[in-house]
Amino acid sequence: MRVNVTVNGKQRTADDVWPGESLLYVLRERLGLAGSKNACEQGECGSCTVYLDGVPACSCLVAAGQAEGGDVRTVEGLADGDRLDSVQQSFLDTGAVQCGFCTPGLLVAAHDLIERNPAPSDPQIREALAGNLCRCTGYEKIMDAVRLAVERKQATT
């Protein structure tokens, strides 16, 4: 089947989609957007997190056909051209990226948190990122990154 979906502001079309395949598969294998990662395919790790119609979701748990006509924003759509989003810059500046496999999903989840809550407490940050696993960092640098992104956002607004 054919699936039409807006990805990062651009209208995209995927053909020959098997109706049971996931949005994650469509993004990675059919549309060449390999930012969203595939680790568990069962909603446990969050590395496939994307915005679907403005709401973070595990793209591995969305059937391709459910995204028809939808609006998807992936990690590739966070930066403004060459200018990284402040969440991305904060992850770099704090050393919150090691192997990087969890990073795309964490960036989307953290981005969403900061959009919704301009001054999250540490427990709120932990709760918001509870669906994203990282095997490398031990999470402390990720906490630092989100706190820094929050500070930077507060400084500019």
Added chain:
Amino acid sequence: MDFFRPDSLAEALAAKAEHADAVPIAGGTDVMVELNFDHRRPAALLDLGRIVELHEHGRQDGKVRIGAAVPYARIIDELGRELPGLAMAARTVGSPQIRNRGSVGGNLGAASPAGDSHPALLAANAEVEIASIRGTRMVPVKDFYTGVKRNVLAPDELITAVHIAPATGAQQFSKVGTRNAMVIAVCAFGLALHPDQKRVGTGLGSAAPTPRPATKAEEFIATELDWESPKPLADSVLRRFGALVAEAASPIDDVRGSAAYRRHALAVLARRTLGWAWSEHLGGGRRACA
């Protein structure tokens, strides 16, 4: 495999009547795991995502009517005041991403004994609204589950909503697991005070082949509580209540916990949640969370 994408409930029911083997998909948080791991190859998927009626909630005959596909995140944000027990249960489901898509309708459709909405629905005496082209019926949630991952749905039926009376008293939900997020319950317990009916509702999760109420515990505590001039509960009463809740369970040994541990933990959860709810009742205030 076919993919049906009805725009209205009428279309969805017609499609389900014609294709009984089409698997409904709402949030997809159960269905997609089965597809990704090749545990299921249905002839068709029936996407409920565009059916507005299933994504709305409102009041009907004094009860809150929650469309089957309303995600947990919205229940937490929008219905926490009217349905505190269900909102507490919803907060424990998976992770933010799972709560953004997973729904009570999907939890009922899957009918896992470990589903977290069930204890809260049981404690609150929820009713499940079920529809087909033949008509609509209401099933009390305690009669909805028929076996492990089985429910009363006929092949042509869809769950359209749950109906729950807004809370008239304190409600609690507690769940045992290895971490705060992303945990399938080792066991869970829901409790609701119904001062208007002078009774207490209960619900057990991960404790038997199906979610179930602890009827004897409910009967016992109804005779012990003084609703007119409420007094603090004796420890012996709390313990007896806990013991009766544990007796209502018929748990199994599995990777998540032993039957003996589950029984023990359920007695503890029951005793604590009743204590919290009753002191809230005494104090007139409301605890936000377990």
